Amino acid sequence: MDFAHIIGHARQKEELSAMLQEGRLPHALLFTGPAGIGKKLVARSLAAAILCTGEGERPCGICEPCRLMAAESNEDYFELVPEAAGKAKPVIRIDAVRSAVARTIMTRSSGPAEAMGRVLLIDEADLMNEPAANSLLKTLEEPPAAVTFILITEKPSALLPTIRSRCIPIPFGALSPQEVEEALRRLGETGEAAHAAAHLSAGSVRMALRLVENDSLELLESVLSLLEGAPKLPMLEVFRRAEDMGKWERTRQSEWLGILALVLRDILLLTMDGGGTLLLGDTRRERLLALAQGTAGAQIHTLLALTEETTRRLQSNANPRLLFEGFLIYMSDICRL
Ligand SMILES: [Zn+2]
Secondary structure, three states: OOHHHOOOOHHHHHHHHHHHHOOOOOOEEEEEOOOOOOHHHHHHHHHHHHHOOOOOOOOOOOOHHHHHHHOOOOOOEEEEOOEOOOOOOOEEOHHHHHHHHHHHHOOOOOOOOOOOOEEEEEOOHHHEOHHHHHHHHHHHHOOOOOEEEEEEEOOHHHOOHHHHOOOEEEEOOOOOHHHHHHHHHHOOOOHHHHHHHHHHOOOOHHHHHHHHHOOHHHHHHHHHHHHHHHHHOOHHHHHHHHHHHHOOOHHHHHHHHHHHHHHHHHHHHHHHHOOOOOOOOOOOHHHHHHHHHOOOHHHHHHHHHHHHHHHHHHHOOOOHHHHHHHHHHHHHHHHHO
């Protein structure tokens, strides 16, 4: 539960600890950064530290508020998350905001007598609808004493500017591949699949877990062998592959394109200086080097632009089979030059 056990984000954890220790923690914080990197873990740890009544390093893990926090039954900690109704997109509604705020200012009826303050965490705060956001804004304008608000979002620009301006921003960055791999190891995912997923995850543990599930090694192998065979790919094979890939799940299709983009960036690095740290790590350096030697920098740039364009069009719901067909035809043309 304490900061030391959370992987990465050293600067943010240090800053928050210092603010807490020096008694200058603001009443509203806004955690921003990509999905799946641990913003909520840090927020929960901070909440535990705020509510902790122990001596020395907080959270101490042994006082009553800490023990209640670990058992997910600390009544001074509230978590507000988007709720889905039927098929509609999840949303945080005004009733939810109102009742959470009301509970944070309610007189304490139970719980540890010496407890200090309360914490309200709002996850995916950008999913508050307009009435909910306005209701929260009113509360933030006249904040109740001893309540800390922690808002979390991947899309700070989707929040009301007036809410943003009342929170102290704490931006979080992506994790390093080594940090993602360590997080995977703690979750029981090890071996070459975990290693590859960590390097392909763009610093997100959530993404890495999805890649492990979708067998990222197989996707990587499919990308590499396609690039190796691209200069002499028969037309029939193009249509067969496009039909096959067109039937994949949308997430697998975009992961495949994401992996291709990473591979192309590594090849580009190798065509430029032949060295440096590769995004994919060193396991496949030989194969990437062979690809780099057989292709000119300009071709890789064109392929990369094509990959990015295809990713965009896939997101805008173009027909996947036709999209991959066009992509593979163009790709083998570029590689034949
Ligand atoms: Zn404690």
